Amino acid sequence: MEHPVHTGVSYFGNRNPRHFLSDLAEMKSHHCNFIVHTFSENDQLFYKYTLAELIKLSKAAGLEVYVDPWGVLRIFGGEATSDFAFKNRDICQMLHTGETAPGACLNHPQAREFMFKWIDDAVEIGAEVLFWDEPHFFIDWTHKDTPHERWSCWCPRCQEKFKASRGVALPTFAQLTQSPELWDEFVRFREETIVEFLTALCDYAHGKGVRNAVCLLPHKERRYGVVEWSKVAAIPSLDIFGTDPYWIWFDKPVAEFVGDFAREVMQMARRFNKEPQIWIQNFKIPAGRENEIREAVAVAYAAGVRNFAAWSFYGTAYMSYIKPDDPQKIWDTLGEIYGQLARGEWK
């Protein structure tokens, strides 16, 4: 089925409604019709009703509102830490090195309870869509060269669950490195964990009358947790299925990388009757490569995608970690594209 054109951006960093009003005007002039508000644990603790105010203003301006558990429990994507995990070390993931990760284990019931409370708050402040961004086992992106060399999880809950479902003990990391079969079983166990966790959250959210969008990391390698995308796409209470093929971040050619993942997303969306969504990189773009945004949208559009979102507002100029060289150019390029999409001029 043909979906209407959706053009969105994520928004974070500013919590002052006075300044938000001028940013909102920019989003309108750049033809956005939805906004993804990040709602981290820090926001939940200290800015809950400020977020409610920003969301009210967003809706008054005619934008649909997604709310994103930004870095919540360090299970979801986002440059934010987990207060709950720091305070409850016994619910955290255990790395193969024996270290306790600063993020909760998806198999701990308290992590699930925490997320239900997060959903209650997100719905209360006005969410229309919950954006389940990059659900994963712990990854330390600040270790840029080796973010994935920390494997998890060997916490008591995972040990128990593995034993109960497989009838054998969870292999040690040393055993995994010796056996491809054990690795495969370990990977399946992690994948099952992510799917069960997401299903519980999507069901709970549907029960509260909001829709669910999921964005999987653009990888199908075992170390990231979800190898078989169909297992996530098949979740009945999921509405929107997508990925974020950030070609410059992952150092890949734009048309091929975005195109391949857009076609994969389309295939899943058609098979399970979901709305397909593609995230477009709008951060850390070097000078001279801004037009690649246009190529990314073009290949995803050609694949059939009509729901586009950009990370983030105004080229993410306000986060030094991933700031691009020329945010104004990125933002204006995106605005032109969104205008063409909204007017039905994009062919």
Ligand SMILES: [Zn+2]
């Ligand atoms: Zn665990």
